[in-house]
Amino acid sequence: MPLPLLVVVTGLLWTLATIVVIYAARSRRGGNIPETWHKQLATIVVSEVREQERGPRYVPRVEYTYTVGDVEYRSNVIDRAPRRGTAFHGLAAKRAAQFPRGKIVDVWVDLAHPDQSALVGVRQATRALWIVAAIMIVLAIVVPYIAH
Numbered sequence: 001m002p003l004p005l006l007v008v009v010t011g012l013l014w015t016l017a018t019i020v021v022i023y024a025a026r027s028r029r030g031g032n033i034p035e036t037w038h039k040q041l042a043t044i045v046v047s048e049v050r051e052q053e054r055g056p057r058y059v060p061r062v063e064y065t066y067t068v069g070d071v072e073y074r075s076n077v078i079d080r081a082p083r084r085g086t087a088f089h090g091l092a093a094k095r096a097a098q099f100p101r102g103k104i105v106d107v108w109v110d111l112a113h114p115d116q117s118a119l120v121g122v123r124q125a126t127r128a129l130w131i132v133a134a135i136m137i138v139l140a141i142v143v144p145y146i147a148h
Helices: 003-026 091-098 125-147
Strands: 037-051 058-068 070-074 105-108
Touching: 003 125, 037 091, 058 105, 058 125
Parallel strands: none
Antiparallel strands: 037 058, 037 105, 058 070
């Protein structure tokens, strides 16, 4: 492989790996499920896509009920990461479709504050991003050695 092409390929791999790592880290910030939270069963009662007021942005709207002790709670928190929405209705619809109305699901609940809950732990959602970043870093290190 010619040296200029090798430099470009290696540089692209490092750049993409850096972007993936930054995105994965930002997705985790404020979104992890604390170790003190526990799984409870919940029932999905609303599953739809809602358009946000600020421009053509779509977010999945999922509401669920769960019981702690003798008290029933209702929440719409899918994960604890900030909700940014998407410009693509289909992406929001795909996310909402993961939680069809009437489905029984696991929900993470803070037993000290049972009104706080989330359907998905972000650490589960970002695991694939960390794997992709690790593969890109390995490739960025190995490709120059293979090319020589």
